[in-house]
């Protein structure tokens with residue numbers, strides 16, 4: 001499967017996605033503006049709380065082409081963060097006490113400077129999260145020792161595994177992905193990841209395989225733990241349930257399957273003010289592969305930069321100015337505030 005970008009698909013253009021999101025009245029379904037909901041909750045303008053996470057998207061290159069990917073990542077994407085831009089991130093980090101750096105992509109490990117970057121962040125004494133798609137570990141011999149490398153730097157590994165059954169996972173991520181993911185999970189377990197008392201955290205991410213909200217995070221975690229242990233002798237720490245946001249390839253799926261309007265209505269009906277107060281953009285700064293600054297990885301994919309009165313690029317990082325900004329919101333934000341809420345850390349309410 002090719003990315004939308006390689007297909008020259010209309011949805012590869014973020015302004016077209018924003019047009020679709022703004023067409024609230026299509027098919028007679030009038031959806032309230034997200035800003036209106038936030039105002040009712042006393043949260044407009046949405047302001048940052050304390051900056052706790054620097055999330056760095058080191059490139060769109062990926063060994064997979066998952067159906068619901070919000071980055072439109074894939075092997076055909078070439079956008080990649082350079083070492084010079086990574087250095088700017090490190091310089092900014094060194095000026096702050098931001099405790100956590102969250103590395104994402106694409107498959108972040110495919111960036112040729114990935115290991116160097118991890119070593120530098122580790123030297124600054126910050127906790128590192130890597131959003132690892134699992135299959136990258138077994139994709140090529142040069143990645144086989146990633147589990148040891150992660151363990152050496154105490155990296156918290158967060159990996160998506162849409163389901164504990166091969167069929168459901170492969171349908172979303174590609175043929176054979178489940179079997180390769182299990183092999184990678186065993187390699188992570190073998191160095192201590194997910195094993196009680198090791199201090200090495202391995203979390204899994206669940207996202208629904210269709211136009212519906214995830215079930216209870218705690219219930220899903222119990223079920224995943226039992227099934228993965230019984231059927232594959234695999235252990236992990238936490239399960240993070242994430243709602244699919246209506247952008248990029250998931251938007252394509254919604255439009256093609258005729259589910260777009262009903263999914264948006266579902267999200268709006270499930271709006272939860274407690275989840276809205278806890279959205280991840282309030283405590284995260286997102287950095288794109290080219291150093292541009294965003295409120296979150298979703299805004300990044302929609303080319304919605306941070307507000308104009310804040311620095312736009314990591315080279316002009318200014319924590320105080322960023323703290324004063326209003327977070328840029330749009331209709332896709334309903335995905336973060338529905339039901340139990342959704343963030344890169346799972347449920348928020």
Ligand code: SF4
Pocket residue numbers: 062063064065066068069070071072073074105106107133
């Ligand atoms: S592994 Fe992640 S980044 Fe890669 S295509 Fe799948 S969802 Fe996108």
Ligand code: SF4
Pocket residue numbers: 279280281282295296297298299327328329330332333336
């Ligand atoms: S999509 Fe981004 S900006 Fe919108 S609520 Fe979610 S995290 Fe915040």
